[in-house]
Amino acid sequence: MNLKALDLFSMNEGLQKVVKGIDAITVAKKFLVRGFNVSPEAARLVSSFQDPELLISEICKISKNKFIICEEDVITVIKNLEKKVSQRLESKVAELKEEKIRILKDVNNSVVEGTIEDFVAYFNSRFEKLSGILRGRVQQTRIKDIGRFRGETINVVGVVSNVFNRKDNVLIELEDQTGVVNCIAMGKAAEVAKELLGDEVIAVTGTLKGSSIIVDRIVFPDCPINGEKKSIDFGIVFISDTHFGSKGFLKEKWKNFVDWLNMESKNEEMNKIAEKVKYLIVAGDIVDGVGIYPEQEKELVLIDIYEQYELAASHFDEIRKDIQIIISPGNHDAVRQAEPQPSLPKEISKIFSGNVKSVGNPSLLELEGLKILIYHGRSLDDIVTKIPRISYENPHKAMEELLKRRHLSPLYGGKSPIAPAKEDHLVIEEIPDVLHSGHVHTYGVGFYRGVFLVNSSTWQAQTGFQKKINLNPMPCNVAVYFGDGIYRINFNGG
Numbered sequence: 001m002n003l004k005a006l007d008l009f010s011m012n013e014g015l016q017k018v019v020k021g022i023d024a025i026t027v028a029k030k031f032l033v034r035g036f037n038v039s040p041e042a043a044r045l046v047s048s049f050q051d052p053e054l055l056i057s058e059i060c061k062i063s064k065n066k067f068i069i070c071e072e073d074v075i076t077v078i079k080n081l082e083k084k085v086s087q088r089l090e091s092k093v094a095e096l097k098e099e100k101i102r103i104l105k106d107v108n109n110s111v112v113e114g115t116i117e118d119f120v121a122y123f124n125s126r127f128e129k130l131s132g133i134l135r136g137r138v139q140q141t142r143i144k145d146i147g148r149f150r151g152e153t154i155n156v157v158g159v160v161s162n163v164f165n166r167k168d169n170v171l172i173e174l175e176d177q178t179g180v181v182n183c184i185a186m187g188k189a190a191e192v193a194k195e196l197l198g199d200e201v202i203a204v205t206g207t208l209k210g211s212s213i214i215v216d217r218i219v220f221p222d223c224p225i226n227g228e229k230k231s232i233d234f235g236i237v238f239i240s241d242t243h244f245g246s247k248g249f250l251k252e253k254w255k256n257f258v259d260w261l262n263m264e265s266k267n268e269e270m271n272k273i274a275e276k277v278k279y280l281i282v283a284g285d286i287v288d289g290v291g292i293y294p295e296q297e298k299e300l301v302l303i304d305i306y307e308q309y310e311l312a313a314s315h316f317d318e319i320r321k322d323i324q325i326i327i328s329p330g331n332h333d334a335v336r337q338a339e340p341q342p343s344l345p346k347e348i349s350k351i352f353s354g355n356v357k358s359v360g361n362p363s364l365l366e367l368e369g370l371k372i373l374i375y376h377g378r379s380l381d382d383i384v385t386k387i388p389r390i391s392y393e394n395p396h397k398a399m400e401e402l403l404k405r406r407h408l409s410p411l412y413g414g415k416s417p418i419a420p421a422k423e424d425h426l427v428i429e430e431i432p433d434v435l436h437s438g439h440v441h442t443y444g445v446g447f448y449r450g451v452f453l454v455n456s457s458t459w460q461a462q463t464g465f466q467k468k469i470n471l472n473p474m475p476c477n478v479a480v481y482f483g484d485g486i487y488r489i490n491f492n493g494g
């Protein structure tokens with residue numbers, strides 16, 4: 001019995017003001033008054049308890065049809081009280097943590113009906129937000145007015161509606177709310193134009209020739225150089241793609257990871273790093289899901305989605321409770337596939353303990369002053385497919401392209417489905433200190449204009465599908481971030 005815990009329980013309840021010790025006979029009388037008989041052993045056990053009055057009243061609550069209260073009944077109630085105490089303490093810890101976590105932007109209120117009007121509104125929102133950023137940097141001329149500036153250098157801000165790679169140049173079709181113009185990029189500008197994905201908002205600087213603009217320069221919304229590196233006195237661990245429920249889940253390596261987080265590693269230096277960890281962020285694909293791809297059931301140990309989340313919760317439960325865990329969904333999780341994805345529904349999030357907080361995909365959080373943008377990373381497939389110099393081996397390079405475009409999924413209708421909500425929630429309006437993704441199951445970190453980029457690998461071995469597309473995952477790599485320093489810990493034995 002945990003008397004210390006019970007002391008706390010009593011204090012929390014305001015019942016510890018005066019606790020008098022009473023003997024077994026008095027206990028028996030108190031039960032009798034309430035209409036219960038009690039065995040001598042049970043009475044003695046109750047009398048030895050720190051707060052017998054509380055215990056008697058709890059026993060009576062659950063013993064309505066009992067003829068005699070025996071020792072087992074008392075033990076059961078004591079255990080229940082202990083459980084309540086530990087739950088209360090857990091939620092108290094979670095409450096205290098919560099104050100230090102601010103959700104600056106979540107997508108739970110993103111309503112989608114999918115009408116043509118929604119689609120138009122979505123693109124207007126994207127254009128407004130991103131052209132606003134560009135207008136701060138270039139003097140914009142509307143496409144319908146460009147004829148008035150023949151011979152002069154003009155800047156046009158628009159959505160890239162098409163890109164055509166031609167023999168000697170690249171043709172960009174640029175569209176704003178007043179019209180469409182062809183922009184011809186040659187030389188250096190053509191090299192930049194070749195990497196356009198389509199649907200991003202850019203500015204083109206050039207001169208009008210005939211009805212086309214000859215491009216001097218392509219300007220991306222990009223982010224200003226963030227000179228201010230925040231120093232933090234705690235560590236944040238970034239992981240993703242745990243895929244609980246999959247046959248490929250790397251259970252042994254996960255155990256090593258948890259042992260390390262719990263400061264039970266054999267390496268003292270490693271334990272010292274773990275001691276400072278306050279947050280664990282998981283960027284999606286918490287579970288492997290059900291029906292995500294054909295014949296997936298052959299690769300699952302659990303074919304029930306709830307059981308998969310119960311397994312996930314039990315694994316997160318192994319982690320010491322002073323670490324706040326933040327989970328956001330990915331394309332394998334039990335929320336809509338189209339981005340932005342809301343946080344896990346209540347019936348699932350309640351499976352997790354109080355120190356696990358569920359947020360949407362994407363989400364912008366502030367942890368003790370540090371801004372962290374979490375995005376699962378489905379659009380990274382588009383970047384790797386469209387830009388030949390970028391590969392899955394360097395996922396953070398693909399993440400740079402998102403920051404450059406100030407959009408988490410620039411290509412509409414590519415590999416990442418987008419829900420055309422009235423507002424484009426995937427625009428990166430506020431520059432984070434950290435951008436955290438997963439999805440591609442490889443590991444990569446880097447800084448881009450002062451923003452720390454981390455793609456945090458996976459806890460799943462190579463799948464049959466990944467084998468087919470020649471994707472070699474880098475499982476069990478963990479990034480531990482301390483603001484000015486980053487550790488990479490490989491639990492895969494590499």
Ligand SMILES: [Fe+2]
Nearest residue numbers: 241285332439
């Ligand atoms: Fe994944």
